[in-house]
Each structure stands twice: as structure tokens, then as C-alpha cells.
Amino acid sequence: MTAHDPSLTRSGGGLLGWLGLGARRIEDEQGPAPPQRDRREAPRHRQLEEIGSFLSYHQLEVSANTLTIAWNYLSGADPQLARLIDRQMQARKPVTLEWLDEVLARPGETDEIEMLTRLMARLETSIDEFGKTSRDAHKATSEYHSALEEHVTELEQVTRAGEVISELASIARVMLKRTRGIEQQMLRSEAQTRALKRRLDEARRSAEEDHLTGLPNRRAFEARFTAEFRDARAAAEALSVAFCDIDHFKKVNDTHGHDAGDRVLKVVAECLARISGDRCHVARHGGEEFVLLFRDCTAEQALEKLDLLREQLAERRLVNRATDVPFGQITFSGGIADVFACGDPRSALKAADAALYRAKQEGRNRILIAGPNETKPAALAA
Numbered sequence: 001m002t003a004h005d006p007s008l009t010r011s012g013g014g015l016l017g018w019l020g021l022g023a024r025r026i027e028d029e030q031g032p033a034p035p036q037r038d039r040r041e042a043p044r045h046r047q048l049e050e051i052g053s054f055l056s057y058h059q060l061e062v063s064a065n066t067l068t069i070a071w072n073y074l075s076g077a078d079p080q081l082a083r084l085i086d087r088q089m090q091a092r093k094p095v096t097l098e099w100l101d102e103v104l105a106r107p108g109e110t111d112e113i114e115m116l117t118r119l120m121a122r123l124e125t126s127i128d129e130f131g132k133t134s135r136d137a138h139k140a141t142s143e144y145h146s147a148l149e150e151h152v153t154e155l156e157q158v159t160r161a162g163e164v165i166s167e168l169a170s171i172a173r174v175m176l177k178r179t180r181g182i183e184q185q186m187l188r189s190e191a192q193t194r195a196l197k198r199r200l201d202e203a204r205r206s207a208e209e210d211h212l213t214g215l216p217n218r219r220a221f222e223a224r225f226t227a228e229f230r231d232a233r234a235a236a237e238a239l240s241v242a243f244c245d246i247d248h249f250k251k252v253n254d255t256h257g258h259d260a261g262d263r264v265l266k267v268v269a270e271c272l273a274r275i276s277g278d279r280c281h282v283a284r285h286g287g288e289e290f291v292l293l294f295r296d297c298t299a300e301q302a303l304e305k306l307d308l309l310r311e312q313l314a315e316r317r318l319v320n321r322a323t324d325v326p327f328g329q330i331t332f333s334g335g336i337a338d339v340f341a342c343g344d345p346r347s348a349l350k351a352a353d354a355a356l357y358r359a360k361q362e363g364r365n366r367i368l369i370a371g372p373n374e375t376k377p378a379a380l381a382a
Contacts, residue, residue, distance in 0.1 A: 047071075047074070047075075050070075050074050051067065051070040051071060051074060054070045054073065054074060055067075055070055058094070058095045058096070060095075060096075060097060061097070066097070066100075069081070069100060069104075073085050076346060079346055081103070081104075082350075083349075083350070083353070084103050086350060086353070086354075087353070087357075090354070090357045124197070124200055128197075207219075208220035208223075210283070210284040212262055212265060212266065212284075213265060213266055213269035213270075213284050214269070215269050215272075215273065215282055215283050215284045215290075216281070216282075216283040216284075217283060217284060218283065218284070218285050218286055218291075220283060221281065221283035221285065221291055221293070224281050224283075224293065225241070225293055225345050226345065228281070228293055228295055229339060229344075229345050232295055232296070232339075232340075233340070237295060237296040238294075238295075238296055238297055238298045238301075238338070238340070239293070239294070239295060239296075239297075239338075239339040239340060240293075240294040240297050240298060240299045240301075240302040240336055240337065240338055240339060241291065241292070241293050241294070241336070241337055241339055241345075241348050241349060241352050242291065242292045242293075242294070242302060242306055242334050242335065242336040242337075242352055242367075243285070243289060243290070243291055243334060243335050243349075243352045243353050243355075243356040244268075244272065244289070244290045244291075244292065244306070244332045244333070244334040244356070245288055245289045245290075245332060245333055245334070245356055245360070246264065246265070246268055246288040246289075246330070246331075246332050247330075247331045247332055247333055247360075247364040247365060248364075249261065249264070249287075249288040252264055252327060252330075256320050256323070256325065256327065257322075259322070260320045260322065260323075260327070263320075263321075264318070264327065264330060265284075265288065267313075267316075267318065267330070268288075268290070268313065268330070268332060269282075269284065269290065271309050271312065271313045272290055272292065272309060274309065275292075275305050275306075275309065278295075279294070279295045279296055279297065280292065280293070280294050280295070280297070280305075281293040281295075290332075291349075291352075292306070298338070299336045299337065299338045299369045299370075300369070302336050303336055303367055303369055306334055306336065306367050307367050310331065310332060310334070310365065310366075310367060313330060313331065313332065314329060314330075314331045314365060316330065317329070318330055331364060331365035332365070333356060333359040333360050333364045333365060333366055333367070334355075334356060334359060334366075334367040334368070335351075335352045335353060335354065335355025335356030335357070335358065335359055335367070335368055335369075335370060336352055336355060336367065336368070336369045336370065337349075337351035337352040337355060337369070337370040337374070337375055338369075338370070338375060341375045342370075342375045347375075348375075350374075351370035351374045351375045352370060354370060354374040355368045355369060355370040355371070355374055356368075358374075
């Protein structure tokens with residue numbers, strides 16, 4: 001099913017007609033219609049046609065909200081929304097205003113993490129600046145202390161200067177004592193700064209880690225995907241991406257409880273992590289879904305590696321340790337896409353997700369490679 005049906009855009013009607021941009025020629029008493037628009041307007045005209053088709057197909061009213069949603073979906077401006085709409089349609093479910101309101105009302109999975117990351121970046125800059133200031137102050141204090149101590153020693157060696165010099169020497173000695181205290185405080189500040197920076201590094205790692213499975217989270221994977229895409233393209237190496245989803249996971253939660261479901265998630269995560277390394281990156285994408293990135297590895301080679309893990313997991317017979325009740329066979333399905341055949345990371349993720357959905361439809365417990373229609377670049381699929 002496609003997001004919209006071009007046949008639903010009637011000449012002169014629908015959204016284009018509502019906006020006064022219909023292609024229908026109108027002749028009346030005033031004469032023929034004006035000349036055709038400049039060719040530069042053709043892309044905008046086509047975009048409006050697609051938006052109109054999207055709204056017509058899903059029977060959505062024309063409003064500022066639905067126009068924005070349609071534009072964000074068709075242009076790819078909101079990848080998360082596009083992914084949710086694609087899944088809704090793949091499941092043969094309607095895209096309604098009520099469903100859109102519910103989806104848009106959900107907090108973004110990475111909003112809090114992104115905000116935390118920005119705060120940590122600002123904090124790290126402040127720490128670096130404070131650390132430099134502390135080091136500079138410590139150095140200046142130390143140099144001042146050394147110079148002052150030298151002068152005090154000279155003053156104390158003058159025996160005929162009288163009471164004035166003796167008084168100056170006493171004052172200088174007090175100043176020495178105080179600068180030594182300041183120097184010690186600066187040393188403590190530097191140590192505290194180093195400790196704070198270590199904790200900040202730990203917090204950053206924590207923000208990029210899925211706390212349940214110990215795998216990188218979605219945010220960390222997306223950053224890795226961007227870097228690997230750039231490097232693999234520069235090195236002319238293959239790059240494949242895969243989505244894996246635990247089969248019938250809801251049944252596990254419903255039957256055994258969420259604690260048991262968490263243990264199953266950990267088992268599958270450990271299984272997938274066996275192939276992780278410099279050339280393979282595994283992350284938890286959310287829920288019961290995992291994503292893998294294979295560098296210098298074709299889709300067929302990635303299939304062999306992933307299929308072996310699938311078979312090993314399917315052969316295991318897991319038992320709920322809390323109740324001694326068997327979980328039954330735990331399996332996962334997967335979809336793989338050749339990233340460069342898709343053109344860009346976002347299209348590759350959509351292709352892998354489509355192949356995963358097809359694997360589910362064909363019976364689960366299998367890995368499929370995205371077909372030609374699924375790997376078509378987004379720019380050509382529109």
C-alpha cells in the first residue's frame with residue numbers, strides 16, 4: 001500500500017483546486033485560460049498534488065495541521081513520523097486524525113536524551129574553562145609565592161634596616177602563608193574539576209546506552225550510522241543494515257509478566273551482541289526491536305551471520321526462572337538492506353523495516369533481504 005494514490009488527484013479539484021492551482025483549463029466569456037506556469041513552478045505544483053493525494057487517500061480534512069503532517073511525511077522532514085505512518089499502512093490500518101493526534105502527543109524517544117546531551121556539552125565547556133582558569137590561577141599563585149618568598153628571605157637577611165624593614169618582613173610572611181593556602185585551594189579545585197569531567201564522561205556514555213540490555217541505544221546507533229555511512233562511502237566498502245524483532249513478544253509479556261519479558265530481551269541482546277565488533281554494530285532500537293550495522297559486508301554476507309544467530313536462539317529452550325514455566329521457543333525475524341543500493345541511511349532503514357515486515361507476514365523466524373521495490377531510493381519512490 002502506498003501513502004497516497006496519484007489517481008485521487010483530480011484535475012482542478014481536491015487540494016489544488018482549493019488552493020486555486022488546478023490544471024483544468026477554464027474558458028468563459030472572458031476568453032481562454034492564461035498561459036501555463038513557468039517550468040520552475042512544476043516541482044511545487046507536483047508537491048501540492050502529492051500532498052492533496054495523501055490527504056484525499058486517507059480522508060483527512062484540509063487544515064494547517066494536516067498540511068504540515070503531509071509535508072513532513074512526503075518530504076522526509078520528520079523521519080520518525082514517516083516511519084510510524086509507513087508501519088500503520090503496512091499493517092493495513094487507517095491513518096486517521098485521532099491516530100495522528102495520539103502519535104504526535106507521545107513524547108519523542110530521544111527528546112530527553114538530546115536535551116541531556118546539550119546540557120552536558122554546555123557543562124563540559126564550562127568545566128574546561130574553569131579548569132583552565134584554575135590551572136592559570138594556580139600557576140600565577142605559585143609563581144607569586146616563590147617570588148615573594150625570595151624577597152622575604154632577602155628582607156630578613158638585612159640586619160641594619162631597622163624596624164620598618166622588620167615590619168615589612170612580618171607582613172610579607174603573613175602574605176606568604178595566605179598565598180600558600182590559596183595555592184592549596186587551587187590544587188583541590190583542579191582535582192575536583194578532573195573528577196567532575198570523569199563523571200561527565202560517564203554520564204555521556206550512560207546517555208548513549210540502553211540500561212536494560214547494555215547495548216548502545218537508538219541515539220548512539222544513529223550517530224554511528226551517520227559516521228559509518230560517510231566512511232564506507234569514502235572507502236568504497238559495502239554497508240548493510242538490519243532490523244530484528246522478537247517474535248510474539250507481547251505474548252511473552254502477557255503470559256509471564258514484564259520482568260520475564262525483560263530477561264528475554266537480555267537473552268536476545270546477548271545473542272546478537274556475539275557478532276558485534278569494529279565491523280558490526282548492534283543496538284537496541286526500542287521495544288523488542290534491534291538494529292545492526294554491517295561494515296564491509298554485503299546483504300548476503302550479513303544474512304549468513306544473522307541467520308546463524310537466529311538458528312542458535314531458536315534451538316534454545318528458555319525457562320522462566322521465577323516460575324519454572326518454559327517460555328517455549330524464542331525466535332526473531334529480520335530484514336536486511338544494502339545501504340548504498342537504497343541511496344541514503346533513511347531509505348535503507350525503511351527498506352530493512354519493510355523486509356522485516358515481510359518476514360513477519362511470511363511466518364516469522366526468518367531473515368529476508370529487501371527486494372528491489374523496497375530498496376528503491378526515497379527520491380525515486382515518491
